[in-house]
């Protein structure tokens with residue numbers, strides 16, 4: 001190590017060790033208030049102030065918790081120090097802490113009670129001192145060097161304070177003149193007394209003075225440390241033996257390590273805090289360690305001899321008990337010092353008096369200033385309170401700010417995740433839409449193809465049905481043709497027989513009718529002749545009657561005067577009447593006969609006959625009553641008969657012509673009918689032949705159609721099969737397309753959450769379900785705040801303001 005480097009200021013190294021709970025504490029179930037974080041070199045002390053749990057945290061160069069073993073502490077903290085001692089540095093290790101916190105355990109260990117292990121190995125409870133001694137001896141032994149080790153044990157005021165001085169001699173190096181050089185290193189190992197309050201140190205009565213001395217040493221140590229830390233001009237080393245001994249270790253050229261020991265129990269809380277404050281302050285002490293000058297062996301021997309002489313003289317003087325022996329030079333030196341001091345005292349006395357005056361003035365001034373100071377302190381207190389409030393506010397604001405930052409960061413993250421999920425969502429939506437469209441088109445194609453298939457099936461079915469129908473129709477037609485043929489044949493035969501029979505009956509009827517007509521004509525002619533004859537008779541009779549009546553009238557006129565003549569008239573009238581009666585019956589007979597005969601031909605003739613008969617009857621009746629009306633009646637009758645005759649003639653001639661015409665027409669129509677029947681028969685025969693030909697042709701056509709339909713069906717089935725194959729290919733292609741598209745979507749398009757540095761974990765790639773989409777949502781503000789507060793509990797700074805001067809157990813004694 002270069003000299004320059006070694007002379008750099010080095011802070012005192014401060015270690016903290018917290019012992020485990022002892023049996024008492026475990027029995028009393030004492031709460032733990034000290035927590036050690038070895039990794040972060042921190043010690044946290046939990047305090048409950050005004051019901052509030054407040055943690056104070058101290059950082060040290062190294063921290064050893066309750067579970068740390070002796071070996072751990074030695075290996076990590078002491079080995080390097082011992083090595084430096086062997087390199088020629090002066091080093092000091094001292095333990096500081098409350099009684100019972102393990103200072104002695106740490107420095108000495110419990111090797112006295114424990115047996116040493118095999119091969120001279122130390123027991124596990126061995127402390128720093130035995131381990132350091134062993135290391136020094138082991139190292140020196142291994143170097144085969146010539147060495148000497150000086151050990152001094154010093155106990156201060158019945159209390160332990162041990163100083164071990166390691167002194168090493170190495171003859172390996174030599175000056176050019178061949179002189180040997182000696183390297184020296186000094187290691188001070190100090191186990192201080194308990195740092196606690198005298199009343200709790202256990203010192204009673206007789207030991208109180210000693211305790212006072214102990215406390216004086218520790219108090220001075222505290223002052224020295226304060227003076228060193230605050231860079232005060234005067235460092236009161238000389239105020240105690242301990243500080244005098246450790247002068248070089250504190251702010252000097254020695255490397256120093258303080259091991260502060262504490263208890264974890266709540267019962268030692270005050271002392272623990274005091275020790276921690278004390279040790280924490282000691283961290284700021286700076287030393288300037290430097291390697292000891294290498295001494296020439298001869299010089300060292302000379303020094304040692306003079307030292308031996310001096311000590312021998314002192315021992316001699318002490319033994320003589322008649323004064324104190326001091327060498328002459330030292331006496332003269334001390335005498336001159338004494339004189340100088342007497343002068344100094346005198347001067348000081350004068351200065352003291354002057355200062356006394358000044359002091360009085362200053363006291364006055366200071367009392368004034370005290371009042372001012374009080375006011376100022378009050379103000380300061382107030383200001384401090386305000387400051388504390390402001391600080392607390394600032395802290396709260398800062399906490400709120402950090403909260404907000406956290407929320408903003410979370411929300412940014414959430415926004416990024418949102419964006420990503422939005423992109424993913426849109427990709428999924430696109431994909432879904434695309435897939436839906438493709439599936440839709442596929443299904444529509446399937447539907448269309450199914451419809452087409454159905455149509456084709458229906459076509460096939462219709463064709464089959466129509467085939468069947470055609471077959472049935474053909475069958476029916478064949479039957480009908482057969483029936484028609486038979487029917488036509490029968491009807492033709494019937495028709496021909498009917499025509500022939502009709503023709504013969506018509507001929508017979510025509511003949512009968514001719515005979516009947518001729519008979520009727522004869523009868524009519526006879527009747528007419530008879531009527532003519534009767535009419536003639538009637539005319540004659542009427543003429544005779546008229547003549548007779550004329551004669552009778554003349555006779556009556558002549559014979560009016562005579563009765564005989566009346567009787568003759570009556571007889572003539574009676575005769576006339578008889579004739580008329582006879583004639584009347586003849587007429588009646590003729591009329592009824594004519595009436596009966598003509599009834600079938602003409603009702604009119606009958607009526608006329610009846611009228612004639614009626615007329616005759618009426619005439620006959622009236623002839624009896626009114627003779628004058630006879631002539632009129634006969635005239636009328638004759639006229640009437642004439643008319644009747646004429647009409648009958650007319651009628652008979654008309655009827656004959658009509659009958660002739662009818663007969664002629666009938667003959668003509670039957671002839672025509674015969675002709676028509678013949679022609680219709682021929683026509684029917686022709687039609688039948690023609691229909692048969694048509695039906696045959698139709699059947700041929702149907703057969704052709706059937707064949708065509710069958711081939712069409714086969715062709716259809718073939719095309720259908722082709723279509724089905726195409727559809728299958730198409731479906732396969734589309735399915736592959738969909739699968740490829742899906743893969744593309746989820747492997748390329750779908751984006752994963754890339755780690756950006758602000759996101760702690762990478763999200764799993766997954767098709768976003770409802771649930772995962774939910775989880776991607778940013779947490780609500782309250783949840784974020786809660787999460788932040790859980791991870792960063794708010795530490796209020798409203799704790800009792802630490803006093804400017806560190807609280808020391810030694811100060812409390814005062």
Ligand SMILES: Nc1ncnc2c1ncn2[C@@H]1O[C@H](COP(=O)(O)OP(=O)(O)OP(=O)(O)O)[C@@H](O)[C@H]1O
Nearest residue numbers: 018019020098099100101102103104105106193194
């Ligand atoms: N780290 C530790 N591991 C196990 N036991 C310990 C530890 N530290 C201390 N002890 C035990 O605690 C008890 C008290 O320890 P010790 O006597 O070393 O305290 P001390 O600080 O030296 O007290 P005093 O100031 O009174 O001398 C001892 O029985 C010791 O074995």
